[in-house]
Amino acid sequence: MLSPSLAQEIAGDTSAVIGFNVLITDAEGMVIGSGDSSRVGTFHEASVEVVRSQEPATHNASQAQQLRGVRPGVTLPLIAGGQAVGTVGITGTPAQVRRFGLLVKRQTEILLRESVMLRSRLLAERAGEKLLADIAAYDPEVVEGDFLVFRAAELGFDLRLRRVAVAFEVTVPSVPVHRQSAHRQGAPTLALVRSELLRTVGEVFADPQDIIATTAPGWIGVLHRLPAAGSMASLAADCRRVTDVIAAQDGLTARAGIGEPATSVGGLHDSYQDACEALRLGNRVAGGSAVHLITDLRVHQVLTAVGQSARNRLVDRTTADLRAQPDWPALRDTITAWCESGFNLVRAAAALHVHRNTVVYRMNKIEQITGRPLREHRTTMALYLACLADRLGGGTDSAVRRRSGGR
Incomplete structure (x- = not known):
């Protein structure tokens, strides 16, 4: 759960601040981070018992000599989710370093939790992106719809609920050539604001069953669960809220395309394709609007x-x-x-x-x-x-x- 790169960063920075060497091990007692880089990759025997008991331990000079890879100081368990996932040790006379022990332990556990949350969020985003991509490219002759229903259920989503697909396109307006160098210095890029865009969409489409994922730079897809009392008019209003918030950010514009309700994988595929078609057609026949419903553009769709x-x-x-x-x-x-x-x-x-x-x-x-x-x-x-x-x-x-x- 604690990556060696993060452990080394924590140990190095903390050692520099408190003036004593900080050492971090994994659950097997292997050193994965240390202010003294020569100790990384060595075995710290005292950590094995600390992980087992989940209780801190101190060692004076004579006690440390009897343990492999241990120096005088204090060793404390790192707890995450009720389990010991490693230890943090501070080298020095126990009386001197004990006062730093709890502080370093708590700070490391906070950073560990943040790292785990970030990794979990990234994994969830990747899984959502893969699910949405598979629905967008769904072909019943290649993959069974029930397989995607099962995969979605593993992620906590029920594809049998009534949903509507929404596609958002975010762009950075073109800039005249003579102003491009100055514009690049202050204007946001889609890659840099990706997380912010997802957060903005997620604040409006906050239902736990809403599937939100990026499909390409500047493109965000939503499979929105449509409540029993929900209407397409209220959905369009929600989309306008999103586009307005994004438009308030410097240098960005946003549009949305909305498909039609569906309760199956095949229906969701069609709904998402329709949402993308609504974006494309709406831009060509209703350039002043930021939100386009495919129901208003069916004739245009047939003509194309x-x-x-x-x-x-x-x-x-x-x-x-x-x-x-x-x-x-x-x-x-x-x-x-x-x-x-x-x-x-x-x-x-x-x-x-x-x-x-x-x-x-x-x-x-x-x-x-x-x-x-x-x-x-x-x-x-x-x-x-x-x-x-x-x-x-x-x-x-x-x-x-x-x-x-x-x-």
């Missing part, structure tokens, strides 16, 4: 699945005359708002933040150019899909899939 060439044909054949207009972006947004507002003039004007007469003017212009009425739903839906395809622009970004841990 048909391929870039098919989307180009749809846009060219359906909107060629409209795209030639100088106010094409405004016309495109009007068509989109008209459809997404349920073909309601008032709601469309509110969504566009313009007067309803402006919407009427634009709709009349669109009808004149296309020669077809916008109240004919089949015409409008074709235009709507073409507008979405135009906003999507380029093809599928496979790099997003690789960074997020997907296939």
Whole structure:
């Protein structure tokens, strides 16, 4: 439990402070740290009995001569979890060093506990990362879902609970070339703030059943247990809290993608892939928002699945005359708002933040150019899909899939 490197650091620093040599052994009495480096790797016989009895022992000069590798001083047990995991010894006249004994013992045990907690946390993080990566890459023809359920149970997670996958992407904004050298000196890097990012996400997603792990530099995945009374709206609000806190840190921006609820390994795989898709698509069609739900982007997802060439044909054949207009972006947004507002003039004007007469003017212009009425739903839906395809622009970004841990 006490690594030789940590033991040597503790023994060396403590020896320098108190002015007496401090020696640390493992549970078998082997010296793993000492202010006198020549004693590292030797056997300290007195430590064997101290570990067995968990009681301190003192040795004067004559007593020390009868024991292998022992010098005058005091030897105390190091206790962790109710067990003796080693000893700490201080060399010197027992009357002189006894007063330092309890202080050195307690300080060493505190450092030992911190080391164990850190190692446990790191091991838990690695296990969580592996579990999330396996779910992201899940293929029922390669591995059985029950195997991942069993592995998750060993970590304390029940994958049969209702969960929703969330993917966070954290980036450092690009900086002009002439300012890059000065920016590097003060700006955080994703590698340095990794633990802080995990802590920030963990403070909001604090349910013991929430699985949180990094999937790549700047990417954090969450398999959030959705409570019975929980809603997707409250989940989106939680994601906005995370992105707001991260955005408050100097030089960082964050976005979140949200999948749909699932209760199986296969469902969680789809939910996580959907969360990553929501991030990718949301950035291309709703750049002003930091949180994107796949439920709002299903049509966009289907459009990207048909391929870039098919989307180009749809846009060219359906909107060629409209795209030639100088106010094409405004016309495109009007068509989109008209459809997404349920073909309601008032709601469309509110969504566009313009007067309803402006919407009427634009709709009349669109009808004149296309020669077809916008109240004919089949015409409008074709235009709507073409507008979405135009906003999507380029093809599928496979790099997003690789960074997020997907296939």
